[in-house]
Amino acid sequence: MISPEALVMVLFGLSAGLILLLVLRPALTANRSGKILAFVALLALPILCSFVGTSEQMDRSKQTSFCLSCHIMEPYGRSLHVDDPKYIPAAHFQNHRIPIDQACYTCHEDYVLYGGIRAKWRGLHHVYVQYLGTPMNPIHLYVPYNNRECLHCHLGARSFEESPTHSALHDDIVSNRVSCLTSGCHDIVHNVSSLDKVKFWYGVPQK
Amino acid sequence: MTSQSPSQSPMNRRLRVAGIFVLLGLLVEVVALRWVHPAAFLVFAFIGIPLLLLGMAIYLYSLVSLRSSADGNDPAASYEKPVA
Numbered sequence: 299m300i301s302p303e304a305l306v307m308v309l310f311g312l313s314a315g316l317i318l319l320l321v322l323r324p325a326l327t328a329n330r331s332g333k334i335l336a337f338v339a340l341l342a343l344p345i346l347c348s349f350v351g352t353s354e355q356m357d358r359s360k361q362t363s364f365c366l367s368c369h370i371m372e373p374y375g376r377s378l379h380v381d382d383p384k385y386i387p388a389a390h391f392q393n394h395r396i397p398i399d400q401a402c403y404t405c406h407e408d409y410v411l412y413g414g415i416r417a418k419w420r421g422l423h424h425v426y427v428q429y430l431g432t433p434m435n436p437i438h439l440y441v442p443y444n445n446r447e448c449l450h451c452h453l454g455a456r457s458f459e460e461s462p463t464h465s466a467l468h469d470d471i472v473s474n475r476v477s478c479l480t481s482g483c484h485d486i487v488h489n490v491s492s493l494d495k496v497k498f499w500y501g502v503p504q505k
Numbered sequence: 506m507t508s509q510s511p512s513q514s515p516m517n518r519r520l521r522v523a524g525i526f527v528l529l530g531l532l533v534e535v536v537a538l539r540w541v542h543p544a545a546f547l548v549f550a551f552i553g554i555p556l557l558l559l560g561m562a563i564y565l566y567s568l569v570s571l572r573s574s575a576d577g578n579d580p581a582a583s584y585e586k587p588v589a
Contacts, residue, residue, distance in 0.1 A: 324517035
Protein backbone atom coordinates (compact mmCIF):
# COMPACT_ATOMS: atom_id res chain seq x y z
CA MET A 299 0.00 0.00 0.00
CA ILE A 300 1.42 3.34 -1.08
CA SER A 301 1.73 5.89 1.73
CA PRO A 302 0.05 9.33 1.47
CA GLU A 303 3.48 10.97 1.54
CA ALA A 304 4.65 8.81 -1.38
CA LEU A 305 1.45 9.69 -3.24
CA VAL A 306 2.19 13.40 -2.76
CA MET A 307 5.69 12.89 -4.12
CA VAL A 308 4.35 10.97 -7.13
CA LEU A 309 1.94 13.84 -7.83
CA PHE A 310 4.73 16.41 -7.59
CA GLY A 311 6.98 14.22 -9.77
CA LEU A 312 4.30 13.83 -12.44
CA SER A 313 3.70 17.58 -12.44
CA ALA A 314 7.40 18.36 -12.67
CA GLY A 315 7.89 15.82 -15.46
CA LEU A 316 5.11 17.28 -17.61
CA ILE A 317 6.34 20.83 -17.02
CA LEU A 318 9.87 19.82 -17.93
CA LEU A 319 8.53 18.34 -21.17
CA LEU A 320 6.77 21.63 -21.95
CA VAL A 321 9.84 23.70 -21.08
CA LEU A 322 12.04 21.57 -23.32
CA ARG A 323 9.53 21.27 -26.15
CA PRO A 324 7.07 24.18 -25.99
CA ALA A 325 6.13 23.60 -29.65
CA LEU A 326 4.07 20.63 -28.40
CA THR A 327 1.39 23.14 -27.41
CA ALA A 328 0.70 24.08 -31.04
CA ASN A 329 -2.08 21.50 -31.39
CA ARG A 330 -5.19 20.88 -29.30
CA SER A 331 -3.80 18.00 -27.22
CA GLY A 332 -0.68 20.04 -26.50
CA LYS A 333 -2.82 22.92 -25.26
CA ILE A 334 -4.67 20.55 -22.94
CA LEU A 335 -1.32 19.21 -21.75
CA ALA A 336 -0.15 22.78 -21.02
CA PHE A 337 -3.35 23.51 -19.10
CA VAL A 338 -3.00 20.36 -17.02
CA ALA A 339 0.75 20.76 -16.42
CA LEU A 340 0.85 24.51 -15.76
CA LEU A 341 -2.46 25.04 -14.02
CA ALA A 342 -4.47 22.00 -12.93
CA LEU A 343 -1.72 19.80 -11.49
CA PRO A 344 0.17 22.61 -9.70
CA ILE A 345 -3.08 23.77 -8.06
CA LEU A 346 -3.76 20.19 -6.98
CA CYS A 347 -0.17 19.87 -5.71
CA SER A 348 -0.52 23.08 -3.71
CA PHE A 349 -3.76 21.92 -2.10
CA VAL A 350 -2.28 18.53 -1.24
CA GLY A 351 0.94 20.16 0.00
CA THR A 352 -0.93 22.71 2.12
CA SER A 353 -3.06 19.96 3.63
CA GLU A 354 0.11 17.96 4.41
CA GLN A 355 1.73 21.03 6.00
CA MET A 356 -1.38 21.65 8.12
CA ASP A 357 -1.40 18.04 9.34
CA ARG A 358 2.32 18.21 10.03
CA SER A 359 1.93 21.38 12.09
CA LYS A 360 -0.11 19.36 14.62
CA GLN A 361 2.77 16.97 15.33
CA THR A 362 4.54 17.05 18.67
CA SER A 363 7.91 16.90 16.88
CA PHE A 364 6.92 19.97 14.83
CA CYS A 365 6.17 22.07 17.95
CA LEU A 366 9.30 20.86 19.72
CA SER A 367 11.56 21.52 16.72
CA CYS A 368 11.96 25.13 17.92
CA HIS A 369 14.72 25.48 20.49
CA ILE A 370 12.55 27.58 22.80
CA MET A 371 10.10 24.67 23.18
CA GLU A 372 12.76 22.15 24.22
CA PRO A 373 12.10 22.35 28.02
CA TYR A 374 8.35 21.99 27.38
CA GLY A 375 9.11 18.79 25.47
CA ARG A 376 11.23 17.54 28.40
CA SER A 377 8.40 18.31 30.82
CA LEU A 378 6.34 15.62 29.08
CA HIS A 379 8.78 13.05 30.45
CA VAL A 380 8.79 14.12 34.11
CA ASP A 381 8.44 11.09 36.36
CA ASP A 382 5.74 12.59 38.55
CA PRO A 383 1.98 12.14 37.98
CA LYS A 384 1.29 15.56 39.50
CA TYR A 385 2.70 17.12 36.32
CA ILE A 386 -0.49 17.27 34.26
CA PRO A 387 1.07 17.25 30.76
CA ALA A 388 3.47 14.45 31.73
CA ALA A 389 0.67 12.30 33.18
CA HIS A 390 -1.42 12.76 30.02
CA PHE A 391 1.50 12.12 27.67
CA GLN A 392 2.97 9.10 29.45
CA ASN A 393 -0.40 7.39 29.95
CA HIS A 394 -1.49 8.06 26.34
CA ARG A 395 -4.55 9.99 27.49
CA ILE A 396 -3.82 12.17 24.46
CA PRO A 397 -2.36 11.10 21.08
CA ILE A 398 1.37 11.34 21.81
CA ASP A 399 2.20 12.34 18.24
CA GLN A 400 -0.14 15.36 18.57
CA ALA A 401 0.35 16.07 22.26
CA CYS A 402 0.80 19.87 22.13
CA TYR A 403 -2.01 20.43 19.65
CA THR A 404 -4.51 18.22 21.50
CA CYS A 405 -4.32 20.31 24.68
CA HIS A 406 -3.65 23.73 23.13
CA GLU A 407 -6.35 23.71 20.46
CA ASP A 408 -9.55 25.70 21.13
CA TYR A 409 -12.44 23.24 21.10
CA VAL A 410 -14.89 25.63 19.46
CA LEU A 411 -16.04 26.34 15.92
CA TYR A 412 -12.97 27.36 13.88
CA GLY A 413 -10.78 26.53 16.90
CA GLY A 414 -8.34 24.75 14.63
CA ILE A 415 -7.98 27.88 12.49
CA ARG A 416 -7.39 29.99 15.62
CA ALA A 417 -4.72 27.52 16.76
CA LYS A 418 -3.01 27.78 13.36
CA TRP A 419 -3.19 31.57 13.52
CA ARG A 420 -1.55 31.51 16.95
CA GLY A 421 1.08 29.18 15.51
CA LEU A 422 1.83 31.69 12.75
CA HIS A 423 2.14 34.37 15.44
CA HIS A 424 4.62 32.15 17.34
CA VAL A 425 6.69 31.80 14.17
CA TYR A 426 6.56 35.55 13.55
CA VAL A 427 7.75 36.27 17.10
CA GLN A 428 10.44 33.58 16.86
CA TYR A 429 11.99 34.95 13.66
CA LEU A 430 11.10 38.64 13.60
CA GLY A 431 10.35 39.58 17.20
CA THR A 432 11.51 38.84 20.72
CA PRO A 433 10.00 35.74 22.34
CA MET A 434 8.62 36.19 25.87
CA ASN A 435 10.91 34.97 28.62
CA PRO A 436 9.52 32.82 30.13
CA ILE A 437 6.98 32.09 27.43
CA HIS A 438 3.36 31.92 28.54
CA LEU A 439 -0.12 31.61 27.06
CA TYR A 440 -1.68 34.68 25.44
CA VAL A 441 -4.91 34.08 27.39
CA PRO A 442 -5.59 32.00 30.55
CA TYR A 443 -6.11 28.30 29.86
CA ASN A 444 -9.80 27.59 29.37
CA ASN A 445 -11.45 24.67 31.25
CA ARG A 446 -13.30 23.93 28.00
CA GLU A 447 -10.14 22.27 26.64
CA CYS A 448 -9.96 19.90 29.65
CA LEU A 449 -13.70 19.23 29.65
CA HIS A 450 -13.67 18.35 25.96
CA CYS A 451 -12.42 14.92 27.10
CA HIS A 452 -13.13 14.79 30.83
CA LEU A 453 -16.73 16.00 30.99
CA GLY A 454 -18.92 12.94 31.35
CA ALA A 455 -15.99 10.66 32.10
CA ARG A 456 -16.55 8.51 35.20
CA SER A 457 -13.25 9.50 36.84
CA PHE A 458 -14.22 13.15 36.53
CA GLU A 459 -17.91 12.94 37.39
CA GLU A 460 -17.49 10.66 40.45
CA SER A 461 -14.88 12.88 42.08
CA PRO A 462 -16.52 14.63 45.11
CA THR A 463 -14.59 17.85 44.43
CA HIS A 464 -15.64 17.93 40.80
CA SER A 465 -19.27 17.23 41.78
CA ALA A 466 -19.29 20.02 44.35
CA LEU A 467 -17.83 22.55 41.91
CA HIS A 468 -19.36 21.14 38.74
CA ASP A 469 -21.16 24.27 37.54
CA ASP A 470 -18.24 26.56 38.39
CA ILE A 471 -15.84 24.31 36.52
CA VAL A 472 -18.07 24.05 33.46
CA SER A 473 -18.69 27.81 33.39
CA ASN A 474 -14.93 28.45 33.77
CA ARG A 475 -15.42 30.40 37.04
CA VAL A 476 -13.05 28.00 38.79
CA SER A 477 -9.99 27.19 36.76
CA CYS A 478 -8.79 23.58 36.64
CA LEU A 479 -5.19 24.76 36.53
CA THR A 480 -4.90 27.92 38.59
CA SER A 481 -7.38 27.26 41.39
CA GLY A 482 -4.85 25.16 43.29
CA CYS A 483 -6.15 21.74 42.22
CA HIS A 484 -4.09 20.85 39.15
CA ASP A 485 -1.58 23.67 39.25
CA ILE A 486 1.57 21.75 38.31
CA VAL A 487 1.62 22.00 34.54
CA HIS A 488 4.84 22.29 32.52
CA ASN A 489 6.77 24.03 35.34
CA VAL A 490 9.90 24.24 33.22
CA SER A 491 11.79 26.26 35.84
CA SER A 492 11.93 23.22 38.14
CA LEU A 493 13.00 20.62 35.58
CA ASP A 494 16.52 20.40 37.02
CA LYS A 495 15.07 19.06 40.28
CA VAL A 496 12.92 16.22 38.91
CA LYS A 497 13.40 12.69 37.58
CA PHE A 498 12.47 11.79 34.03
CA TRP A 499 10.83 8.74 32.50
CA TYR A 500 11.51 7.92 28.87
CA GLY A 501 9.44 4.78 28.52
CA VAL A 502 10.10 1.10 28.96
CA PRO A 503 13.32 0.08 27.18
CA GLN A 504 12.60 -1.91 24.00
CA LYS A 505 13.48 -5.64 24.27
CA MET B 506 9.07 39.92 -42.26
CA THR B 507 11.54 37.51 -40.66
CA SER B 508 10.30 34.02 -39.77
CA GLN B 509 10.72 32.82 -36.20
CA SER B 510 11.85 29.35 -35.22
CA PRO B 511 9.17 27.51 -33.18
CA SER B 512 11.10 27.77 -29.96
CA GLN B 513 11.55 31.55 -30.33
CA SER B 514 7.90 32.56 -30.73
CA PRO B 515 6.60 34.83 -27.94
CA MET B 516 4.04 32.22 -26.91
CA ASN B 517 6.64 29.53 -26.51
CA ARG B 518 8.97 31.86 -24.67
CA ARG B 519 6.24 32.75 -22.19
CA LEU B 520 5.28 29.10 -21.79
CA ARG B 521 8.89 28.29 -21.05
CA VAL B 522 9.19 31.08 -18.46
CA ALA B 523 5.88 30.04 -16.89
CA GLY B 524 7.04 26.43 -16.78
CA ILE B 525 10.32 27.37 -15.12
CA PHE B 526 8.53 29.38 -12.41
CA VAL B 527 5.99 26.61 -11.74
CA LEU B 528 8.80 24.04 -11.69
CA LEU B 529 10.78 26.15 -9.20
CA GLY B 530 7.66 26.54 -7.05
CA LEU B 531 7.09 22.78 -7.06
CA LEU B 532 10.73 22.12 -6.16
CA VAL B 533 10.54 24.55 -3.23
CA GLU B 534 7.30 22.90 -2.08
CA VAL B 535 8.84 19.41 -2.25
CA VAL B 536 11.88 20.53 -0.24
CA ALA B 537 9.55 22.14 2.33
CA LEU B 538 7.52 18.93 2.56
CA ARG B 539 10.63 16.89 3.34
CA TRP B 540 11.52 19.11 6.30
CA VAL B 541 9.52 19.09 9.57
CA HIS B 542 10.03 22.56 11.05
CA PRO B 543 7.95 25.75 11.32
CA ALA B 544 10.37 27.43 8.90
CA ALA B 545 9.42 24.79 6.31
CA PHE B 546 5.85 26.03 6.42
CA LEU B 547 7.03 29.60 5.82
CA VAL B 548 9.18 28.48 2.87
CA PHE B 549 6.21 26.53 1.48
CA ALA B 550 3.69 29.34 1.92
CA PHE B 551 5.78 32.42 1.18
CA ILE B 552 8.24 31.16 -1.48
CA GLY B 553 6.80 27.98 -3.04
CA ILE B 554 3.22 29.09 -3.55
CA PRO B 555 4.08 32.62 -4.85
CA LEU B 556 6.50 31.10 -7.40
CA LEU B 557 3.75 28.73 -8.49
CA LEU B 558 1.20 31.55 -8.73
CA LEU B 559 3.64 33.69 -10.72
CA GLY B 560 4.18 30.85 -13.20
CA MET B 561 0.43 30.31 -13.53
CA ALA B 562 -0.15 34.04 -14.01
CA ILE B 563 2.44 34.16 -16.81
CA TYR B 564 0.79 31.14 -18.44
CA LEU B 565 -2.67 32.72 -18.23
CA TYR B 566 -1.28 36.03 -19.50
CA SER B 567 0.27 34.21 -22.44
CA LEU B 568 -3.16 32.80 -23.31
CA VAL B 569 -4.84 36.20 -23.04
CA SER B 570 -2.15 37.93 -25.06
CA LEU B 571 -2.42 35.22 -27.71
CA ARG B 572 -6.16 35.93 -27.98
CA SER B 573 -5.44 39.68 -28.22
CA SER B 574 -2.99 39.24 -31.06
CA ALA B 575 -5.44 36.88 -32.80
CA ASP B 576 -8.10 39.63 -32.56
CA GLY B 577 -5.59 41.92 -34.20
CA ASN B 578 -5.53 39.51 -37.20
CA ASP B 579 -1.97 38.56 -36.53
CA PRO B 580 -2.10 35.16 -34.83
CA ALA B 581 1.10 34.00 -36.46
CA ALA B 582 2.98 36.71 -34.63
CA SER B 583 2.59 34.87 -31.36
CA TYR B 584 1.85 31.26 -32.24
CA GLU B 585 3.41 29.27 -35.00
CA LYS B 586 1.55 26.68 -37.04
CA PRO B 587 2.10 23.06 -36.02
CA VAL B 588 4.96 21.44 -37.85
CA ALA B 589 3.80 18.46 -39.89
